[in-house]
Amino acid sequence: MMASMPGYTNDKEAVQARLRRIEGQVRGLQRMVEEDRYCIDVLTQVSAVKSALESVALLLLNEHVDHCVTDAIRAGDGTEKVQELTQAVERLVRS
Amino acid sequence: MMASMPGYTNDKEAVQARLRRIEGQVRGLQRMVEEDRYCIDVLTQVSAVKSALESVALLLLNEHVDHCVTDAIRAGDGTEKVQELTQAVERLVRS
C-alpha cells in the first residue's frame, strides 16, 4: 500500500525547514516560560505554533493528494486511499 | 497591568516538561520526513503534536484564570482581563 516515495518528496526541504522553524518556536516558548512571561503572551505564541503546524499539515495533505492519491486513482485503486485521506482530515480537524 | 508572577508559576516545571516533550515530538517529525515515512503517518503525528500544544494552552489558560484573572476581579479590576481572556480563547479556537 505504501509507495516507496512519499508525496512530499519534492517539497522535503521546504517541509524540513518549516519543522525546524516550529522546533525553534517551541524552544522560544520554553524561554518565555523560563523568563516568567505573561500568560497571555505565552498563549498567543502557542496559537502561532499551532497555526504553523496546521500549515505543514496542509502542505503534506496537498502533496499527498497530488501524488499518492492521484497515483492510486490512476491505478484504479483509489477507494482505500480516499477513506484514509478523510480520516486524516478528521484527525486534523478534531485534534 | 502585568503581575510580576505569571499564573503558571506553580506549574512552571509541568509546563516546561510538556514543552520539552513537544520539542521532542517536532524533532521526531523531522526524523520521519528524513526517513521518507508515509504522508499519512506524518500527518497523524502532526495532529498529535497539535493536540499536545492545545493541552499546554488549556493548562496555561486554567492557571491564568485561577490566578491572574481571579486576582484582578478581587481587586475590582476584572473587565480588561476578561476581554483579554476571550480574545486569547478566540485566537486558540480560530488558529
Add this chain to the structure above:
Amino acid sequence: MMASMPGYTNDKEAVQARLRRIEGQVRGLQRMVEEDRYCIDVLTQVSAVKSALESVALLLLNEHVDHCVTDAIRAGDGTEKVQELTQAVERLVRS
C-alpha cells in the same frame, strides 16, 4: 451552583438574533444540497456556519466569565467555576 440568571442575560436578544441567523444559514445549506450545488461551495458555507457558531460560543463565554465566574470569585468560591470554564473551552477547542 447555578445562578438564577445566566451570564448572557443582558445580551439575550443579540444571542437569539445570532442563533436565528445560524438557523437560516443551515436552511440555506439544505437548499444548496437540494439544488445540487457544487460540493466545494457547500463546504465553504459549512465552514461559515461553523465560524458563526464559534462567534456565539465566544460571546457566551465572555458573558459567562464577566458575570457568573466574576460573581463566584467575588463570593470567594471561584475554584469550581474556573475548572468548569476550562473544560468548556476544551470542548470548544477540541470539537
Add this chain to the structure above:
Amino acid sequence: MMASMPGYTNDKEAVQARLRRIEGQVRGLQRMVEEDRYCIDVLTQVSAVKSALESVALLLLNEHVDHCVTDAIRAGDGTEKVQELTQAVERLVRS
C-alpha cells in the same frame, strides 16, 4: 469545471437528514437561551452542533474526493481540483 452532479448525489438524503437535525439542534439552542439555561450547558450544546457540522463537512469532503476529484484525475485534469480541495480543508481547519 463543475460536474452536473455533485459528489454527494448518492448520499443526498443522508446529508439532508443531518442538516435537518442540525437545524433542530440550533432551534434547541434558541429554546435553551429563551429558558435562561446555564451558560455552560448552552456552550456544551454549541460544541455539539459544531461537531455535527464538521461531520457533515467530512462526509461531503469524502464524497467530493471519491467522485469529483477522482473523475478529474481520471480525465487527466486533477491539478486544479487538488488545490481547490486543499483550500477547502484549510477553510474547515481554520474556521
